[in-house]
Amino acid sequence: MDEKVVEASYLAYAQPLFLYALSLTKDEQKAEQLVSDAYYKLLCQAQAPAQIKFWLLRVVKTSFIDHYRRQKYRQTINLAQQQATFTPSFEVAILQKERNRRLYFAILSLKYPYNELILLFYFAxxxxxxxxxxxxxxINQVRVYLHRARKQLREVLADEN
Structure with a gap:
């Protein structure tokens, strides 16, 4: 694979890809690892995928799922407790204003696929x-899901006020 293509895709997609990985892992180091693994896999490809951004997002998500499945067999994870003890560190630096931080956590509180749709549509x-x-x-189903996600997001934010 041409290194210039990889470099251009890194400059264009690294930040949104990192934010997406961070939303999945809720851990800065794990998110960085997922992104670097995705770019390593891109370098190992013989030819560039047709849609690099889409391909990278898919690699990050499948790598996250694979890692989660491996961890599941090693130990039991109480996701509710893990989410309750989550303290934002990097998000506070990125989302400095209180309104943006509330919005970010409201998006994460949405159910799948609504939270992922909102993150990918607006942030990636x-x-x-x-x-x-x-x-x-x-495409129409995606539009309907986005509409429903926005509606649920409005309700979550209204409940906080």
Whole structure:
């Protein structure tokens, strides 16, 4: 693979990819590891994938799922307790304003696939066509899910006030 293609994709997609990985792992080091693994796998490819951004997002998600499954067999994880003890460190630096931090945690409180759709659509700048391909849905289904996600997000934010 051409290193210039990898470098250009890194400059274009590293930050949104890191934020996506961070939303999955809730840990800065694990998120960095997922992103670096994705770019390593990209370097190992003979040819560049047709849609590099989509391919990288898929690699990060499958790597996260694989790691979670491996951990599941090694020890039991109480996700409710883990989420309750989560203290934001890097997010506070990124989302300095209180309003943005509230919004971020409100998005994370949404159920799957709504939280992932919102994160990918707004923070990773994925189009509805890319999301449809990623989730294996039609474009209209993605639009409906985004509408429902926004509606649920409004309700969550209204409940906080």
């Amino acid at each position: 700048d994925c189009s509805t066509a890319e999301l449809a391909q990623y989730f294996q849905l039609s």
